[in-house]
Amino acid sequence: MARLPHEVTSDILCRLSVKDLLRFRSVSKPWCSSIDDPDFIKLHLSHSVKTNTNHSLILRHCEYHFFSVNYDSLKTTQRLNHPLGEQKTPIKILGTCNGLLAVIDDNGRIFLWNPSTRKSQVLPSTEIEFSSPSSTYYGFGYDPISDDYKLVRMVQLHGNNKRYLHSEAK
Numbered sequence: 796m797a798r799l800p801h802e803v804t805s806d807i808l809c810r811l812s813v814k815d816l817l818r819f820r821s822v823s824k825p826w827c828s829s830i831d832d833p834d835f836i837k838l839h840l841s842h843s844v845k846t847n848t849n850h851s852l853i854l855r856h857c858e859y860h861f862f863s864v865n866y867d868s869l870k871t872t873q874r875l876n877h878p879l880g881e882q883k884t885p886i887k888i889l890g891t892c893n894g895l896l897a898v899i900d901d902n903g904r905i906f907l908w909n910p911s912t913r914k915s916q917v918l919p920s921t922e923i924e925f926s927s928p929s930s931t932y933y934g935f936g937y938d939p940i941s942d943d944y945k946l947v948r949m950v951q952l953h954g955n956n957k958r959y960l961h962s963e964a965k
Contacts, residue, residue: 801829804829805835805838808826808829808835808839809835809838809839809842810842810846810848813839813894813911813912814911816830817911817912840893840894850865850866851863851864851910851911852864852866853875853888853891853910855886860874861877861910862874862875863910875910876913877898877910877915878906878915885900885901886898886899886900889933889935890933890934890946891935892935892937892944893937893944894909894910894911895907895908895935896908896909896910897933897935897946903920904917904920905917905920905946906918907944907946918946921965923948923950923963923965929951929952929953930953931948931949931950931951932948932949932950932951933947933948933949934946934947934949935947947965948964948965949964950962950963950964
């Protein structure tokens, strides 16, 4: 049996949905390795953005449950199991970028979550302590210079009459 060149296989695979790619990881070790390769993941994301495919809408219901709705066919809805499991405390979405979500639980634990692959990672805690009253803001995005995703937390300390006194970001 003739084998296709790696470039041809990658070109074919990058046109598939993430759901199909997850299934095709079990075809063989080389396919699994190719699909998990960071360069292939970037190629797949780039192709999806360029061709305007593989879109889904993430919906939150009652602060505890998440659903994915296929953007091309709004009739396809799938319940997502978030990284915190079945819990009865609210989960807040801090931001989203390239299919990744930054979420926080009521204990202040922050997770990066990829609903498509069902993988998540807990972020290390970086404390910013101010006495109250203070406000906390988050920003989440991709930094092409470092080729990494960044989550920024800014805390602002307020004085009398809600005037801004000091802020710190990490």
